[in-house]
Amino acid sequence: MSDAGQTNSPHVPVMLADVLDVLKPRDGGIYVDGTFGAGGYTRAILGSADCAVLAIDRDPTAILRGRALEPEYGGRLTLIEGCFGDMERLVRALGHETVDGVVLDVGVSSMQLDQAERGFSFQQDGPLDMRMSGEGPSAADAVNHLDEGELARIIAVYGEEKRARAVARAIVKAREETELHRTLELAEIVARVIGRRPQDKIHPATRTFQALRIFVNDELGELARGLSGAEALLHEGGRLAVVAFHSLEDRIVKRFLAERTGRAGRANRYMPESKEVEPSFREIEHKARKASQAEIEMNARARSAKLRAAERTGAAAIPLDLSSLGLRSMPSFLGGAA
Structure with missing residues (x-):
C-alpha cells in the first residue's frame, strides 16, 4: 500500500x-x-x-x-x-x-496498520517495528544503525522520496542524541524536513515509512x-x-x-x-x-x-x-x- x-x-x-x-x-x-x-x-x-x-x-x-x-x-x-x-x-x-x-x-x-504495537503506522504511537513476521531486524534497528548513505538510498529507492538525503541526515543527527524507538518520533523528524502544505493529501512521513517497511520485510x-x-x-x-x-x-x-x-x-x-x-x-x-x-x-x-x-x-x-x-x-x- x-x-x-x-x-x-x-x-x-x-x-x-x-x-x-x-x-x-x-x-x-x-x-x-x-x-x-x-x-x-x-x-x-x-x-x-x-x-x-x-x-x-x-x-x-x-x-x-x-x-x-x-x-x-x-x-x-x-x-x-x-x-x-x-x-x-x-x-x-x-x-x-x-x-x-x-x-x-x-x-x-x-489490520497490520491498525495495530499500533506493530509499528507500521505513524497515525498512532507505537514501537518502531514494522516486521510482518515479528522476527529479524526491525525498523528501529535500521534507523539507528545504518549509515546515512544507506538510509538515504533505501528511502529514495523504496519510498521514492525526493528529499531522501535530507531525511537520512536528520535521522542520523537525531539518533546522535538518543536512539529512535517510537513511530511518532520518526514521523516528527521526517515532517520537519519535508514540511506539509494544507493541500498535501498524504502525511510527509508516508514515503519514508513505506521505504523502511519494504526494506525490513524485503x-x-x-x-x-x-x-x-x-x-x-x-x-x-x-x-x-x-x-x-x-x-x-x-x-x-x-x-x-x-x-x-x-x-x-x-x-x-x-x-x-x-x-x-x-x-x-x-x-x-x-x-x-x-x-x-x-x-x-x-x-x-x-x-x-x-x-x-x-x-x-x-x-x-x-x-x-x-x-x-x-x-x-x-x-x-x-x-x-x-
Whole structure:
C-alpha cells in the first residue's frame, strides 16, 4: 500500500470478483493464497468451488486468527505460516507437486496498520517495528544503525522520496542524541524536513515509512521469489492472479509476466541476442485491470489497485533473474533484507 498511514479501515479484499474471474476456481482444484491476511480471497475461492486452498502468511497473528476457519471447510483449508516467497518449498513439503492457481495480494494489510504495537503506522504511537513476521531486524534497528548513505538510498529507492538525503541526515543527527524507538518520533523528524502544505493529501512521513517497511520485510525480493515459486508450481493451464497497490510492486509483476509471455525484448540493443526461450505463461489480458469506480467508493484501498493475471503454459519455468525485474542490490543489515 502506498499510504502507510491509512488506519482504522476494515479489511475488505480488493477486486475480489475480478480475482475470481481470472482465477476460475474449479471443483477438485488446489489453490494457493500466498497472502492470507484476513482470509477474504481464501473464503471466496472455497465458496466458489469444491476445491482446496493452501493459505500462506508470514504473520503469526493472521495464522492464529485463521485457525478458527479451518473446521468450517472440512479439511479443504490448510494454513501455513511462512513467507510466500518460499511457496514452492512449503507447498511441496505438503506433498503437492503442482497447483491449479495462485493469488497474491501484495503489501501491508489494513489490520497490520491498525495495530499500533506493530509499528507500521505513524497515525498512532507505537514501537518502531514494522516486521510482518515479528522476527529479524526491525525498523528501529535500521534507523539507528545504518549509515546515512544507506538510509538515504533505501528511502529514495523504496519510498521514492525526493528529499531522501535530507531525511537520512536528520535521522542520523537525531539518533546522535538518543536512539529512535517510537513511530511518532520518526514521523516528527521526517515532517520537519519535508514540511506539509494544507493541500498535501498524504502525511510527509508516508514515503519514508513505506521505504523502511519494504526494506525490513524485503517485500520486493519476496514478491519476485513468490512469482517464481508460482511459476514452478502451476501446471499447464493453471492461473496466476496478482493484486498490487504500488508502482514498485506492479512494475515487478509487469516485467515478470512480460518476460515470461515473450513480450519483453532485449533490455539493451547492444547486448547479444539471447537464446530464445519458450514462454512459460500466456496472457489472459494485455493490460492490468483496475477497480471499478463503484468499488473505489466503497473501499478506498482499491483506488491504487492493479490486477495482473496470466495462464501457465507447458514450457519449463524460466530461472529467476532479479536484475531483469529491475531489483537493485540494497544494504544487507544484520542478516535481514538485502
